[in-house]
Amino acid sequence: MSFRTVLILLASLNALICSEAQAGIIVFGSGSNAFTMEFVTIGDTSNVADVHPGQRPTGSVFYEYEIGKYEIRRGLIDKYNAIFGESNNLTITHSSNSTYPANGPNVAATGISWLEAARFVNWMNTSKGYSAAYKFAHDSGIGDLNELWTSGDDGYDPTNPYRNSKAVYALPSVDEWYKAAYFDPVSANWQQYATLTGDIPTTVVSDSAGNTAVYGHPAAPLGGPADVTLAGGANAYGIVGMNGNVDEWEETSVDFTNSDVWANRGLRGGYWSSSSWFLQSSTRLDRYPTLENNPGSGFRVIALPGINETYYDGVSAAVPEPSSLPIFCGIAIFSAMSRKRNSLRRD
Numbered sequence: 001m002s003f004r005t006v007l008i009l010l011a012s013l014n015a016l017i018c019s020e021a022q023a024g025i026i027v028f029g030s031g032s033n034a035f036t037m038e039f040v041t042i043g044d045t046s047n048v049a050d051v052h053p054g055q056r057p058t059g060s061v062f063y064e065y066e067i068g069k070y071e072i073r074r075g076l077i078d079k080y081n082a083i084f085g086e087s088n089n090l091t092i093t094h095s096s097n098s099t100y101p102a103n104g105p106n107v108a109a110t111g112i113s114w115l116e117a118a119r120f121v122n123w124m125n126t127s128k129g130y131s132a133a134y135k136f137a138h139d140s141g142i143g144d145l146n147e148l149w150t151s152g153d154d155g156y157d158p159t160n161p162y163r164n165s166k167a168v169y170a171l172p173s174v175d176e177w178y179k180a181a182y183f184d185p186v187s188a189n190w191q192q193y194a195t196l197t198g199d200i201p202t203t204v205v206s207d208s209a210g211n212t213a214v215y216g217h218p219a220a221p222l223g224g225p226a227d228v229t230l231a232g233g234a235n236a237y238g239i240v241g242m243n244g245n246v247d248e249w250e251e252t253s254v255d256f257t258n259s260d261v262w263a264n265r266g267l268r269g270g271y272w273s274s275s276s277w278f279l280q281s282s283t284r285l286d287r288y289p290t291l292e293n294n295p296g297s298g299f300r301v302i303a304l305p306g307i308n309e310t311y312y313d314g315v316s317a318a319v320p321e322p323s324s325l326p327i328f329c330g331i332a333i334f335s336a337m338s339r340k341r342n343s344l345r346r347d
Contacts, residue, residue, distance in 0.1 A: 024066055024303065028127060033079040039066035039303050040239055042180050049175075050182065050190040052282045056256060059178040059190070067172060067180045068300040070228035071241050071248065072120070075105025077112075084123050092116045095295055108225040108246045108298050114265045114289035117171055117249050117299040118146060124169040124301065131155050133167035145261045145289065162251060162258040171251035172302045174266055174284075181235065181242040181269065182281045192281055194235045194242035194269065200276055201243055206230040208240070215244035215274045225272050225298070243279040246298030247271045254286040265289050271296030 024039040043064050049057035077094050085091040095111035122132040131154070135147040148161040155166035163170050172180070181194040191198025194213075201213035206226040213232035217223035225231075231241030242248070250266035252258060264286035270278035273296065277283060287294065 024305065026303070028124060029079055029083050033083045035076055035079050037076075037301070038069045040069050040180075040237055041066050042176075042237060044179075044183065044185050044188070047179065047183055047188065050178070050281065055282065059175055059183060061175050061179050063304075065176060066303040066305065067176070067239060068302070069239055071108045071231065071246055071298050071300050072112075072117075073106050073228045074109045077109045077120070078105065080120055080123060084127075085119075090119055092120060093292060104227070106227045106229065108228050108231065108241070110225055110246055110271075110295050110298050111292055112249075112298055113292040114171075114249050114287075115146060116292065120299075121167075121169050121171055121301055125167050128168065130168045131164045131166040133163055133170045135164070148259070148261060160258050162253075168304055170302050170304065171249055171299060174250050174252035174256065176302055177242075177248065177250050177268055178281070180237055180239055184236040186236065190281065191236065193276075193279055194239075194281075196233060196236055198236075201232060201279070203244075204232060207232065209233050213244035213270075213279065214241070214272050215270050215276065215279060217272050223273050225296075241300075242269050244270050244274065245272055247274075247278075247285065247294070247296050249297065249299040261289075263289075267297065271298075 024041075025036050026039065027034060027036050029035055041064065042061070045062050045064055047060055049060035051057045074094060077092050081091050092112065093116070094109045118134040119136075122134055122136075125132050135149050135153070137147060146162075149156045149164055150161070151158070153164070155164035157163065157165040160173075163173075182191050182198075183189075184191050184198060189198075193200055195201045195211045197211055199211055201211050201215075202209075203216040204212045204214060205217065206214065208230050210233040214226045225245050228241060228245070231245035232243060234240050235242055246269075247267040248269050250268060252266050253260060253263035254266060255263060257263075267285040267287055268283075270276075270283075278285070287297065291297070
């Protein structure tokens, strides 16, 4: 097959991929505290797990789901507090970032504990009339440990006692996060870094250029997280900031069983002061779920719209990606061409 033919086929394939590359833009809150979150669909439901020597095979997800295109930003935490947290004594505290160069509402939220992230996700669900994802004792404070769902609870899933099966929004599991970060849907291969090409990203303070990430910077006041839309270039799925900017909580416990509320939870992706080692697919950290003072810890959210038919209701709609999508698709074509050209040369 000639390279021209390959190019035509790749362009056709990429046009199909990009025409279907849609994100759900969902509205939460109301009035001055209303905000939107954008989600990217993760398909490729037949993908096989990635394997690193001596580690659990990771990343095989047999169902379609969506993941936040961006990390949760400071302004969303503030709006949650104003809408829900303050009146219910469930305020989420996050790093003031007062010593960082950037200190606005669009900067990634840091200093977030796993329990606080779970509370935020629960509110996302209940504000839409869905089941809470995570179980807490009634009227418990934000620092209290959550509980396991049990067989007497509606939505109990014996394979994952942390997450209620009827929730639409959740923290990403170890496999959901890993697949969204490191799987390349064009080549159907695993990548070492969460970049468009899988190569080690160029370090930046704040940028959206391809194959860049916010990492390797000194401690405050020189370093710090970036605006979530400028947390480096998008990866192969079009998701921003899965390498660097802030470490992101996994839902999953350190031992992968989700059977112990006292267990440490996984953290992935590296943050603004990490070395490149922390960005690699083979690196997984873990921290205690009540840890709040980590200046590099944040999170993003997944959505499971197939669980509830009213997910896209009158306010929410499936809409095309913003104007950056044609640019991203063009980059994807070039990337696919380069990968194919290199393959042809090796052959």
